[in-house]
Amino acid sequence: MIRGTVVIDRERCKGCGLCVGVCPHQLLQMESGYNARGYHPVQLADSAGQCTGCGVCAVICPDVVFSVYREGRVKR
Amino acid sequence: MTIKLWKGNEAIAEAAVRAGADAYFGYPITPQTELLEYLSSRMPALGRVFLQAESEIGAIHMVYGAASAGKRAFTTSSSPGISLMQEGLSYIAASEVPCVLVDIMRGGPGLGNIQPSQADYFQMTRSAGHGDYHPLVLAPATVQEAVDLMSISFDLAFLYRHLVVLLADGILGQMMEPVEMPPLRTLEDQMPGWALTGAVGRPPRNITSLYLGAEQLEGLNLRLQAKLAQIAAYEQRWESYRTDDAEQLIVAFGTVGRIARSAVDQAREQGQRVGLFRPISLWPFPAQPLAQLSRHVDSILVVEMNAGQMREDVERIVGGPVHFLGRMGGMIPTPEEIVEALPMKPKAQVHRNGSNGAAPVKRIKERSYAPSA
Amino acid sequence: MPPVLERPIENQTNNGSPVLEPVYCFPDSLRDVHTHYCPGCTHGTIHRLVAEVIDELGIRERTLMVAPVGCAVFAYEYFNLDSCEAAHGRAPAMATGLKRVLPDQIVFTYQGDGDLASIGTNEIIHAAARGEKITVIFVNNAVYGMTGGQMAPTSLPGQVTSSSPAGRNPAIQGHPIHIPEMLAGMPGVAYAVRRSVHSVAEIRKTKKAIRQAFQTQLDGLGLSIVEILSSCPTNWRMDPAGALDFIRDQMVPVFPLGDFKVIG
Numbered sequence: 001m002i003r004g005t006v007v008i009d010r011e012r013c014k015g016c017g018l019c020v021g022v023c024p025h026q027l028l029q030m031e032s033g034y035n036a037r038g039y040h041p042v043q044l045a046d047s048a049g050q051c052t053g054c055g056v057c058a059v060i061c062p063d064v065v066f067s068v069y070r071e072g073r074v075k076r
Numbered sequence: 077m078t079i080k081l082w083k084g085n086e087a088i089a090e091a092a093v094r095a096g097a098d099a100y101f102g103y104p105i106t107p108q109t110e111l112l113e114y115l116s117s118r119m120p121a122l123g124r125v126f127l128q129a130e131s132e133i134g135a136i137h138m139v140y141g142a143a144s145a146g147k148r149a150f151t152t153s154s155s156p157g158i159s160l161m162q163e164g165l166s167y168i169a170a171s172e173v174p175c176v177l178v179d180i181m182r183g184g185p186g187l188g189n190i191q192p193s194q195a196d197y198f199q200m201t202r203s204a205g206h207g208d209y210h211p212l213v214l215a216p217a218t219v220q221e222a223v224d225l226m227s228i229s230f231d232l233a234f235l236y237r238h239l240v241v242l243l244a245d246g247i248l249g250q251m252m253e254p255v256e257m258p259p260l261r262t263l264e265d266q267m268p269g270w271a272l273t274g275a276v277g278r279p280p281r282n283i284t285s286l287y288l289g290a291e292q293l294e295g296l297n298l299r300l301q302a303k304l305a306q307i308a309a310y311e312q313r314w315e316s317y318r319t320d321d322a323e324q325l326i327v328a329f330g331t332v333g334r335i336a337r338s339a340v341d342q343a344r345e346q347g348q349r350v351g352l353f354r355p356i357s358l359w360p361f362p363a364q365p366l367a368q369l370s371r372h373v374d375s376i377l378v379v380e381m382n383a384g385q386m387r388e389d390v391e392r393i394v395g396g397p398v399h400f401l402g403r404m405g406g407m408i409p410t411p412e413e414i415v416e417a418l419p420m421k422p423k424a425q426v427h428r429n430g431s432n433g434a435a436p437v438k439r440i441k442e443r444s445y446a447p448s449a
Numbered sequence: 450m451p452p453v454l455e456r457p458i459e460n461q462t463n464n465g466s467p468v469l470e471p472v473y474c475f476p477d478s479l480r481d482v483h484t485h486y487c488p489g490c491t492h493g494t495i496h497r498l499v500a501e502v503i504d505e506l507g508i509r510e511r512t513l514m515v516a517p518v519g520c521a522v523f524a525y526e527y528f529n530l531d532s533c534e535a536a537h538g539r540a541p542a543m544a545t546g547l548k549r550v551l552p553d554q555i556v557f558t559y560q561g562d563g564d565l566a567s568i569g570t571n572e573i574i575h576a577a578a579r580g581e582k583i584t585v586i587f588v589n590n591a592v593y594g595m596t597g598g599q600m601a602p603t604s605l606p607g608q609v610t611s612s613s614p615a616g617r618n619p620a621i622q623g624h625p626i627h628i629p630e631m632l633a634g635m636p637g638v639a640y641a642v643r644r645s646v647h648s649v650a651e652i653r654k655t656k657k658a659i660r661q662a663f664q665t666q667l668d669g670l671g672l673s674i675v676e677i678l679s680s681c682p683t684n685w686r687m688d689p690a691g692a693l694d695f696i697r698d699q700m701v702p703v704f705p706l707g708d709f710k711v712i713g
Contacts, residue, residue: 098550099546099549099550101546125549125550127545127549127579129542129575130542130571130572130574130575131571133539133542133571133572134539134542134545134571134572134575135542137535137536137539137542137543137546137572138542138543138545138546138549139546140533140535140536140539140543140546141515141533141535141542141543141544141545141546141547141550142546142547142549142550143546144533144543144546144547145546145547145550145551147550149546149550163536164536164539167536171533272513272531272532272533272547273531273551273554274510274511274512274513274531274551274554275509275510275529275530275531276510276511277510280528280529280530280531280532281531282525282526282531282532282533282534283532283533283534284516284525284533284534285534286522286523286534
């Protein structure tokens with residue numbers, strides 16, 4: 001199974017929540033805390049390593065909060 | 077030097093071409109449409125941009141776009157069209173983009189007519205769009221002078237990154253006169269540092285007139301006011317004609333300034349010592365020289381083809397009311413009319429105390445002509 | 450320059466275990482600044498799509514943007530492009546001026562529905578009639594967003610706005626204006642489509658359309674315009690996800706998605 005992950009730019013997030021709804025494995029949720037602008041930013045909760053780096057969160061996000069990484073071919 | 081007969085509108089158009097105009101965007105409106113027609117063949121022939129816009133509003137914003145790329149862009153119109161362009165003029169001035177505008181004034185207000193007029197004086201010197209600014213306004217009196225002023229308009233616009241207006245009227249636009257046209261200038265294409273060209277190997281540039289913060293907008297305005305003060309200091313232009321020994325002064329600009337020269341000559345033939353003060357830059361108005369002259373004359377007569385607009389500037393500068401002759405609707409004052417309007421009659425007809433039935437010589441209000449501060 | 454995000458593992462060999470390679474990063478054509486757009490406003494999404502297309506076409510250094518007056522009035526601060534800001538509705542004329550003096554550069558306008566479909570209709574129609582080789586990104590959110598949600602020419606019949614409190618009544622306030630359909634009939638128009646950003650799938654289609662619009666300009670085929678149905682959670686008084694549903698359920702039926710003209 002391809003593994004992947006996302007890096008979240010916490011300060012860019014405005015807490016709109018659009019990504020939460022589209023993540024196929026529901027790995028995204030809003031933090032209870034605040035970022036510098038007073039929004040609850042999104043966070044990745046992927047303890048089971050389910051993220052495949054599909055990137056739909058980055059596609060739906062209006063504020064370019066996500067950088068997406070996916071497992072590449074194992075390089076010899 | 078070759079002198080040729082030119083129609084005013086076409087002479088101004090050719091002068092712009094020879095001054096290095098890169099792009100023209102215009103719209104038909106009498107009495108300036110020959111400018112557009114002339115340029116419609118001349119500009120493409122030189123590989124330059126010519127486009128007739130959907131309206132004067134379209135035209136001025138096309139100019140704004142082309143000028144934002146650092147190009148010599150200009151447009152021409154007449155009074156109603158100029159009113160449509162005002163928002164664009166204000167944006168151009170606020171974003172300090174160089175631009176040249178030619179206004180061939182016609183009768184107003186409203187649709188008015190296509191006769192000549194000078195009733196855009198206020199519009200051009202005071203309210204060429206919202207906000208605190210004045211364009212640099214130059215008013216030629218002859219076709220040759222229109223050509224000469226057009227030739228320096230782009231240079232002034234780029235020097236100050238400001239809006240320069242050539243303010244003529246339907247007479248100048250439509251009449252033909254011998255003109256010596258300056259040579260075709262080839263401009264080296266060095267692009268100003270603020271121009272939009274595509275951010276190659278540098279941070280992007282933005283041209284905007286939006287300053288949401290009050291402090292920032294005041295900062296812009298202070299910068300604009302400093303620039304206007306500089307323009308006022310260096311760009312005042314006027315002509316004094318037979319004023320050295322004048323007892324009476326006529327103040328008139330543009331075409332009426334030219335008619336007033338004939339009036340001065342006629343009055344002098346009748347023994348009246350009359351002179352003419354003709355402002356060429358309407359903004360900045362040549363206040364100092366007028367103030368000085370006004371101290372040596374007994375009467376001032378302002379003559380305009382409007383209801384008295386420049387008159388207000390003259391009264392402010394000389395510090396008191398003046399005599400005024402105004403014709404409107406396209407009626408053109410004749411030299412005879414101007415001479416007739418002179419408040420002081422020739423000596424032979426009138427004794428100092430006015431006892432022979434002619435209207436007594438009324439001195440202008442006793443107040444001295446202390447020039448305004 | 451966009452921030453250097455700490456990547457978990459650089460893509461060098463990692464003694465045999467899999468390396469994670471970047472799949473999506475911050476576009477070069479966007480500036481890494483926080484935008485003023487409301488949370489969930491899809492202006493941000495559209496900005497990103499335009500920036501991605503400009504990056505992918507490799508034209509950032511030859512692209513000039515004309516920003517509108519409206520919510521996107523600050524667009525020039527968010528893009529890493531030479532750009533200017535037109536008076537309300539006049540962007541197509543300003544873009545015309547730019548393109549005519551810089552024919553080799555890529556010029557696009559980014560406009561809202563109040564800007565383009567109301568005050569600026571004359572400008573867009575004549576830019577289209579002239580076949581100006583510019584690209585128009587037309588964001589339709591059915592209201593005047595910046596000024597607080599007033600009715601726009603694209604407001605839906607019955608849509609309650611701050612200036613149509615009883616709901617837009619076509620008998621009084623007329624019917625929504627369909628710009629791409631209107632322009633498609635003009636020979637000077639080479640690409641006129643409508644897309645939406647109300648879902649991941651639609652966003653992907655919108656990106657393709659934006660790319661084709663810029664390609665149309667690169668090929669010099671004529672004017673290209675992409676109308677994009679966009680959300681306005683604040684003025685619609687909806688949450689961001691609900692606003693996207695509003696587009697799908699209410700706007701799309703009135704503004705059908707599709708291609709109205711495709712040349713080349």
